[in-house]
Amino acid sequence: MNTTASRPGRSGALIVALVLGGMLLIGSAISSIPRITGFFTSYWTGRSDLLTGREPSISSTGALSEADRVDYSEVVIVSDQPLLLPRVLQATAEGLGVLVIIAGGALAVMLAVRMLRGRPFVRMLAWGLGSVGVLTMLAGAIAPQLHAWAVDAAVRALGYEVSVAADGTLTADGPEMIVLPQWDVLWVLGRVDVTLLxxxxxxxxxxxxxxxxxxxxKDTEGLV
Structure with a gap:
């Protein structure tokens, strides 16, 4: 039951699966090269939140008080410094997503070849689906944490003022502070891509x- 018949229709479908799987495999592998190497050959960029005593425009109520604070969400941090650890972390996170596509394409190719040759394929299908599933879970759960870790490491390496040093009072002429990623359980869980997981x-x-x-x-063959 786990071998293929030589019907033209089925063979045609398997050939289409082989071609599409091969295109997906090769395309994702080739496209991942500039995406991953770009983390090491270009400016480092990351996103975080910003705390400051400055407002984007003059308030109609007058000057800012000592206790006023403005939160900016998703500010972009750009640096031309080496920042090896943050770059490696971002490249690893990107690589996890690429591996999911490569593994899926490779599984389609190997299954199509095996079925075209009339060979058993169930064991390969089971192990392949398990591997793709695990990689997908890692991409959904681990990759976001790697991105957060990269921002954390880069901000500390660049010497920015960070929010953990703030006492809650910011002034308009005071330093701006980067909000570092939170590492308690709730924040870690909140970064997980639930759909992908x-x-x-x-x-x-x-x-x-x-x-x-x-x-x-296999156990029940011949019992009926």
């Missing part, structure tokens, strides 16, 4: 079901 869980579960189904079929 759950998609990985579903793919991994399907892989386990395929493996269990193959074992069940």
């Amino acid at each position: 759950l998609l990985g869980v579903i793919i991994a579960i399907v892989g386990m079901m395929v493996a269990d189904g193959a074992r069940l079929q």
Whole structure:
């Protein structure tokens, strides 16, 4: 039951899957080269929040008081410094997403080749789905933390004033402060890409079901 028949329609579908999987595999691998190397050959950029006593325009109520504070969300930090650790962290996070696509394309190619040759494929399908599922979960759960870690490390290396040193009072002529990523459990969980994480869980579960189904079929062959 896990080998393919030589019907033209099925062979045509497998050839299409082979071509599309190969294009996806090669395309994602090639496109990832400039995306990942760009982290090391261009300006480092990261996003964080900013605390300051300055307002973008003059307040109609008069001068700012000592206790006034303005929060800027998603300010861009740019630097031409080496910042090796932040760049490696960002490249790793990007690589996790690329690996998901490469693994999916490779699985499609290997399955199509194996089915065209009339070879058993269930074990490969089960392990392949499990691997793609795990990579997808890592991309959803770990990659956002790596981006946050990169910003944390870069801000400290560049010597910016950080919010942990603030006493809650900022003045218009005082230093601006970068809000570092929060590392308590709630903030870490809040950065997780839930959609990508759950998609990985579903793919991994399907892989386990395929493996269990193959074992069940093997155990019950000839009993009916």
